[in-house]
Amino acid sequence: MRFDGSLFDGSSFDYDVIVVGAGYGGFDAAKHAADHGLRVAIVESRDMGGTCVNRGCVPSKALLAASGRVRELADAEHLAGFGIHAAPVRFERQKIADHANQLVATIRSNLTKTLERAGATILRGQGRLAGHQHVTVRESGSGIERTISARDVILATGSEPFVPRGIETDGRTVFTSDEAVNLEWLPRWLAIIGSGYIGLEFADVYTALGCEVTMIEALDRVMPTFDPDIAKLAARTLINGRDIDARAGVLARKVTPGCPVKIELADMATKELVETLEVDAVLVATGRVPTSAVLNLAAVGVETERGFVPVDERMRVLVGGEPVPHLWAVGDVTGKMMLAHTAAAQGTVAVDNILGHSRQIDYRSIPAATFTHPEISSVGLSEADAKALAEQEGFELGLVRSYFKANSKALAELEGEGLMKLLFNKASGEVLGAHIFGLHAADLIQEIANAVARRQSVLQLATEVHTHPTLSEVVEVAYKQAAMAVAG
Numbered sequence: 001m002r003f004d005g006s007l008f009d010g011s012s013f014d015y016d017v018i019v020v021g022a023g024y025g026g027f028d029a030a031k032h033a034a035d036h037g038l039r040v041a042i043v044e045s046r047d048m049g050g051t052c053v054n055r056g057c058v059p060s061k062a063l064l065a066a067s068g069r070v071r072e073l074a075d076a077e078h079l080a081g082f083g084i085h086a087a088p089v090r091f092e093r094q095k096i097a098d099h100a101n102q103l104v105a106t107i108r109s110n111l112t113k114t115l116e117r118a119g120a121t122i123l124r125g126q127g128r129l130a131g132h133q134h135v136t137v138r139e140s141g142s143g144i145e146r147t148i149s150a151r152d153v154i155l156a157t158g159s160e161p162f163v164p165r166g167i168e169t170d171g172r173t174v175f176t177s178d179e180a181v182n183l184e185w186l187p188r189w190l191a192i193i194g195s196g197y198i199g200l201e202f203a204d205v206y207t208a209l210g211c212e213v214t215m216i217e218a219l220d221r222v223m224p225t226f227d228p229d230i231a232k233l234a235a236r237t238l239i240n241g242r243d244i245d246a247r248a249g250v251l252a253r254k255v256t257p258g259c260p261v262k263i264e265l266a267d268m269a270t271k272e273l274v275e276t277l278e279v280d281a282v283l284v285a286t287g288r289v290p291t292s293a294v295l296n297l298a299a300v301g302v303e304t305e306r307g308f309v310p311v312d313e314r315m316r317v318l319v320g321g322e323p324v325p326h327l328w329a330v331g332d333v334t335g336k337m338m339l340a341h342t343a344a345a346q347g348t349v350a351v352d353n354i355l356g357h358s359r360q361i362d363y364r365s366i367p368a369a370t371f372t373h374p375e376i377s378s379v380g381l382s383e384a385d386a387k388a389l390a391e392q393e394g395f396e397l398g399l400v401r402s403y404f405k406a407n408s409k410a411l412a413e414l415e416g417e418g419l420m421k422l423l424f425n426k427a428s429g430e431v432l433g434a435h436i437f438g439l440h441a442a443d444l445i446q447e448i449a450n451a452v453a454r455r456q457s458v459l460q461l462a463t464e465v466h467t468h469p470t471l472s473e474v475v476e477v478a479y480k481q482a483a484m485a486v487a488g
């Protein structure tokens with residue numbers, strides 16, 4: 001079939017939509033399209049549900065739930081504050097791992113059935129582009145190839161762990177989150193390379209289960225991607241308050257698996273060797289890279305940016321800044337906020353556009369959370385970006401802080417360590433962003449995300465009543481302080 005961008009005869013295609021990759025991005029796109037009556041095929045080369053369900057959010061949150069209970073029950077000082085004295089806590093590593101594995105299996109199966117019920121055709125194999133509106137699928141197992149066509153193709157092939165040059169993994173003594181989620185053993189001394197989302201969440205799991213952790217961060221402070229004030233406060237509890245030795249400004253330049261594992265640490269500035277560590281195991285948590293190499297993007301002239309597929313805010317794939325007709329990409333492979341709910345939201349936006357309802361994604365209102373104990377969350381602009389926007393648009397930036405130690409519910413829980421920072425436009429009152437560290441921060445951020453999505457003003461938000469006593473009053477206090485700053 002000749003492609004000229006004007007062809008639109010659904011009946012001449014095998015499907016209306018082919019989705020390549022069945023992670024959260026692909027799943028939401030396929031389900032949304034099938035729910036709207038489109039003929040959908042979804043191609044998956046590995047596990048239905050992708051990273052989040054099989055090797056990401058789901059198993060890691062199951063491990064965090066179990067290890068979080070262990071931490072709570074083992075925290076004699078915290079319990080004594082309530083007058084509780086518990087017996088020494090015991091746990092079975094294998095049963096914690098089984099809890100995570102069973103949850104993965106249940107969610108994977110539910111998700112597969114949901115797609116089938118919606119009427120999507122699931123094709124097991126590896127997909128690649130075979131020109132415009134065509135995908136070749138190499139069937140898993142048989143290796144048989146066949147090319148299918150669709151009016152629209154959505155690429156949702158996700159990402160995989162990035163392992164820097166010089167670091168050798170063996171999956172047992174030096175591993176990434178792909179293996180860590182299986183919790184196959186508990187090293188006495190674990191080094192974690194990277195202090196981002198994965199490094200922090202697994203440091204939470206492993207220290208709760210009694211491991212000693214050394215955290216290695218190349219940039220000049222730990223948790224470099226988080227708001228600096230929030231990171232400072234969070235580090236006090238999540239790092240300094242635990243069995244963690246954190247080193248910033250050092251690069252893990254060579255890691256050799258074995259017993260012990262050897263790590264060469266170099267000074268980030270001078271690149272000189274500063275120390276060689278010998279530990280029982282290493283978790284490499286140094287970011288993720290897009291899975292795009294096998295997609296044969298050259299067939300449609302698309303050039304990736306460090307492997308990421310360029311898209312616009314309607315999720316159309318771009319070549320030289322111009323959209324390629326009928327080609328879409330969603331999720332981690334686009335490199336925009338690599339989160340499961342971002343992937344899902346992008347999937348829905350792509351399909352809405354396919355259905356003819358023009359829609360753009362609003363990244364500013366997408367929240368993010370790290371599920372440590374306590375949690376860290378954020379939405380909207382960072383303080384630095386908000387300052388830049390204020391300068392560019394000529395308004396004064398407002399900033400207020402609300403503390404968990406002034407919140408009755410947090411104090412009742414003996415969890416007074418926490419802070420929320422709210423950023424807003426001092427002239428209009430519009431909420432620009434928020435950053436939280438504290439008990440249930442991941443749930444608290446949603447209220448602010450909704451306000452950002454609606455571009456609401458703190459003047460309106462400050463009048464809305466919050467239940468007493470709840471942690472949500474931390475947000476209410478921030479809104480009220482901000483409203484006074486706007487009005488005054």
Ligand SMILES: Cc1cc2nc3c(=O)[nH]c(=O)nc-3n(C[C@H](O)[C@H](O)[C@H](O)COP(=O)(O)OP(=O)(O)OC[C@H]3O[C@@H](n4cnc5c(N)ncnc54)[C@H](O)[C@@H]3O)c2cc1C
Pocket residue numbers: 020021022023024025026027043044045046047048049050051052053055056057058060061125126127128156157158159160177198291294295330331332333338339340341342343371
């Ligand atoms: C340890 C960990 C914890 C995380 N925790 C959270 C969390 O708590 N909250 C959150 O929001 N995010 C979390 N994330 C991030 C989240 O998992 C990802 O953002 C999300 O999975 C991205 O979804 P996706 O659909 O873009 O890609 P993926 O989930 O990576 O799915 C892509 C799918 O495409 C398949 N595929 C690839 N190439 C092909 C091909 N050529 N043909 C056919 N199929 C192909 C892959 O096998 C895969 O199944 C976590 C990630 C990790 C690693």
Ligand SMILES: NC(=O)c1ccc[n+]([C@@H]2O[C@H](COP(=O)([O-])OP(=O)(O)OC[C@H]3O[C@@H](n4cnc5c(N)ncnc54)[C@H](O)[C@@H]3O)[C@@H](O)[C@H]2O)c1
Pocket residue numbers: 164193194195196197198199201216217218219223224225250251252253285286287288337338339368369370371
């Ligand atoms: N709760 C969640 O939503 C959640 C949880 C886990 C993962 N994720 C997603 O997965 C992605 C990947 O997470 P991540 O923690 O691997 O990446 P990250 O980008 O958040 O952090 C990686 C850290 O490793 C450091 N680093 C890189 N190379 C290094 C080296 N050689 N030596 C020392 N330090 C080095 C970086 O400076 C950075 O601070 C995240 O961006 C996030 O989108 C989300």
